[in-house]
Amino acid sequence: MHAEKHAIPGTTPFDGDMARRGYELNAMCYSFNDAENRKAFLEDEDAYCDKFNLTEEQRRAVAARDVLAMIAAGGNIYYLAKLAGIFGLSVQDLGAQQTGMSVDDFKAKLLAEGMEA
Missing domain, CATH: 1.10.700.10 (Dioxygenase LigAB, LigA subunit)
Incomplete structure (x- = not known):
C-alpha cells in the first residue's frame, strides 16, 4: 500500500x-x-x-x-x-525565506515558540 x-x-x-x-x-x-x-x-x-x-x-x-x-x-x-x-546564509535565513518572513521576524517567532534562534 x-x-x-x-x-x-x-x-x-x-x-x-x-x-x-x-x-x-x-x-x-x-x-x-x-x-x-x-x-x-x-x-x-x-x-x-x-x-x-x-x-x-x-x-x-x-x-x-x-x-x-x-x-x-x-x-x-x-x-x-x-x-x-x-552564500553565507544561515539556517535562520533559510527559515525566513521558507516562511516569507524577515529574518528578524523569523528569529522572534522561534524565540516566542521557545526555540533557540
Whole structure:
C-alpha cells in the first residue's frame, strides 16, 4: 500500500518525482562537501552549473539565491543547506525565506515558540 500524498499549505513535498527532477541540483550541492569544489563554484558559478547540467529553472534559482525556487526545482533542503553556506546564509535565513518572513521576524517567532534562534 502506498502512502497518500497530503498537501501541506506552503510546502513542496520532496518525493520520488522531485528527487528525479532535482537530481543534478542536489548532486551539485552534495559536491560542496569538498572544499575544492566550493572554491571552483565561487570562481566560476556558470561553469560549475554546466558541469552538473542544471536546468534553466535551477540556474535562475541558484543565481537569485532563491531557496524556495530551488526547492520548487527539485532541491532537497538538506543538500541546499550546503549551497546556502557558500552564500553565507544561515539556517535562520533559510527559515525566513521558507516562511516569507524577515529574518528578524523569523528569529522572534522561534524565540516566542521557545526555540533557540
